Amino acid sequence: MHELSVTESVLEIACKHAEKAQAKKVTDIYLVIGRLSSIVDDSVSFYWEMISKNTVCEDAKLHFKRIPAKLLCLQCSHEYILDDELTPCPNCGSARVKVISGNEFNLDSIEIQR
């Protein structure tokens, strides 16, 4: 349930940029979330509706773009995309792997009305 805290952060960042752009209204918010980030879309949307009321972001639609996790095998340098479960390197079977991407949680852009 840490989604409440992160949703507050999303609102804060969006409002800050909307104000800077002298927006009357924010209509859309685009989030980019890595596959390994433990963020639940529905939960963020739920809190969003509650906390965005009476702000410039009220009724703004949230868009979630999920990006896959990419892993690098430290044994054989093979790169692979993570499936649902954590798996050792499909090429050599080594469990010594490094996460290259998948931890992202960014507010990518907002759509506004002036």
Next chain:
Amino acid sequence: MSENRIKIVEKVMNANDRIASQNRQRFDASNTYSINLMASPGAGKTSFILATIHALIDQGVQIGVIEGDTAPVTIDSDKIAAAGMPAIQVNTGGQCHLDAPMIEGALDQLPLDEIDLLVVENVGNLICPAAFELGTHSKIVIASIPEGDDKPYKYPNIYRGLDVLIINKIDLLPYIDFDMDYFRQGVEILNPGLVTFPVSCKTGEGIQDWLTWLTKRLPVKK
């Protein structure tokens, strides 16, 4: 992109991370080694801190503790205070984790200059604490035998980015179906070569190895 689309690309956790790095600066300025201790409820976080305090108290090491709990209780901080060390209880007001601003507030109430080791006992939870940097020098998780050997597979995020893993309650291994190889393979995928100490806070087994690791990192006597 329409002209009304504004590109931002800002990390959502930025606000927290900024304060986390300020916390780190304060630890460094006061020469205090700091630990973010995470685990599920009942894994033995407080027992582990007490075992560490009891082992180091005679060497004159000053230990401060920040206790995070979701309910307004002082059960854990009372135990620390009874062991003769300063403890600050942070009530998160229902939140499932500590974040960097909560630590910042607690630091104002601690005599940081006199403290060699600061342990932050996070809220008992294997999910949310993993997402919030506090600014500590190291992140440690305690896994305990009765929780089962599948936890790295079920809660992968908390095992990534860890510096030390404590496996507690190893005195219970004869009584519980816990496949250590399976557990360790799960950890290895998430965090290759992770420093791991199997211990029992009850019998004291393995605690010395942990203390050896820890004391190397403590500041030279203030």
